[in-house]
Amino acid sequence: MSRTDEFQFFLQAPEEAPSLAVSETVQRLVYQAIYPSVWRVFGKLVRIHIFSGAVTLFFCPQFGVGPIGGMGLMHLFARWGHSVCSLLCGGLFLGITSLMARFLLNRDELRVARRAALWQMTLLVTLSIAVLMLIGTATGSLALPTLGHLTLWGLGAIGAASLVMKLGVRSCPRTASSL
DSSP: OOHHHHHHHHHHSOOOOOOHHHHHHHHHHHHHHHSOOHHHHHHHHHHHHHHHHHHHHHHSOBTTBOTTOSOTTHHHHGGGOHHHHHHHHHHHHHHHHHHHHHHHSOHHHHHHHHHTHHHHHHHHHHHHHHHHHHHHHHHTOOOOOOHHHHHHHHHHHHHHHHHHHHHHHHHOOOOGGGO
């Protein structure tokens, strides 16, 4: 049967309404695709951050924690002073996560992430600091940061991540319907 014949057969078939269960399931799935849960999107951001954070540590150790040792990009950033270094290190650490999210999340997920960017990025910063300190303590490589250093690092991370996330919403071509 050719495509034209198949289409004609479809058009001539008697009209049947789907069952209520099928109709409700389709509506629920479409709604979830268009309006993803904030927590589902945050879960995806955490998974993206675990990968991107680990990659970032190879070329820019955070608080002395890095798999290959050394200062990485920190020696370049430190030329402008400790405050600028803290802002740039935090911005790089979470900015790369947001950049990856821009390409891995669809437009609807990015829209949700953008609306919740402040609390999601703040929570990611808090979790990152806690995990980096635990790893640094366990490996003996922790360079104990001051409260000012942590504050600037967090502000740089939240600022860069939020900026990249907002830019990502405007340029992301994928929607839930294109998946």
